[in-house]
Amino acid sequence: MKVRRGIQDITAYAPPIEQRVEQEYLLLDFNESTLPPDRHVAAALKGFIDAGRLRMYPAYRRFLERLARYTATQAGQILLANGSDQAIEVVMRAVLDRGDEVVIPQPAFAIFAHVADVEGARVIAPRYRPDMSFPFEEVLAAVTPRTRLIVVISPNNPTGTTAAPEQVRTLLERFPDVAVLVDEAYYEFTGKTVAAWIGRYPNLVVTRTFSKAFALAGLRLGYALGDAAFIGELHKIRGPYDVNMLAVCAAEASLEHPEAWRAYVREVMTRAKPMVERFLTEHGVAFFQGEANFMLVRPADVDAAYEHLRRNGILVRPQRGVVADMFRLSVGTVADMQRFMDVYARFLSAQPAPPRRAAAP
Ligand SMILES: Cc1ncc(COP(=O)(O)O)c(C=O)c1O
Secondary structure, X not given: OOOOOOOOOOOOOOOOOOOOOOOOOEEOOOOOOOOOOOHHHXXXXXXXXXXXXXXXXXXXXXXXXXXXXXXXXXXXHEEEEOOHHHHHHHHHHHHOOOOOEEEOOEOOOOHHHHHHHHHOOEEEOOEOOOOOXXXXXXXXXXXXXXXXXXXXXXXXXXXXXXXXXXXXXXXXXXXXXXXXXXXOOOHHHHOOOOHHHOOOOOOEEEEEEOOOOOOOHHHOOEEEEEOHHHHHHHOOOOOOOOOOHHHHHHHHHHHHOOHHHHHHHHHHHHHHHHHHHHXXXXXOOEEEOOOOOEEEEEOOOHHHHHHHHHHOOEEOEEOOHHHOOOEEEEOOOHXXXXXXXXXXXXXXXXXXXXXXXXXXX
């Protein structure tokens, strides 16, 4: 079967997910929540099924109103999507023609470059700085008359670092004809957002997800926030029923009962993550802390560290490219990270004394 020009040359976007068996491993490799959603979510899902509502096609209005309150936007400024992956894809398909340029600072979450390749757009890739900070000046310099989209992932995966709101504002104002997509998948962990500017800047789009803090990655629900006219255009691309009602039902219950996921976020950010940072610092292991529920760790021997963790029941995510000597560590509860530290301490004590490196800022 003949496929569209360019598609054959692209490799599939296939995260290394199939070998994970959650009963066997502590999963610190995909920045998921390590706890399941709380009982209100399970009760809502059961109620939905028991009421016989699975037979009906999805209707989103009530949830859109609820999500508009959570995001301090209006229902018409929201596009629901089958994961924020789909929200990102729909936005990119809406703005990119073959041969257009898209600025994606690297390293970055892989879906962006993948969709650009599928659309036949050209990726311009300024590099994150050696301290992992957002390469603002390089992004400004990368914009040309062919640029249709600037991607700002904040906090970025895998660096964990954010772009300053003032930097985003400069991009929005200096390039009013270029879409600026701000990926806030980890918003709940940082509390930082530029969503308040939706409506003020027609070229701003924010994407978010229920996969991370809300622990609903398996149900696939994300969304894009943007100018109502732009969101109307996106509806022409997304299928009318792409988001399933179990996802909507679970997300609605999560927003109505935020106690458990908010407590999880607090535990991760104020107790578990600082505890791991202290541990790594004390053991002379370099790391980049970032601002989200994960961090980049640079052991003396990344392959040996990964293998030791895996053999002892913990999965982390080895990196590629300029950060290939690091692994990304998702941070879970205090108990999870205690387990990580116990296993990692055994690895460190078995290693020949590594050269001591200062923790990165
Ligand atoms: C920065 C970033 N954006 C988007 C996503 C996609 O999340 P989902 O498609 O599950 O909503 C991820 C997932 O890891 C991510 O790290």
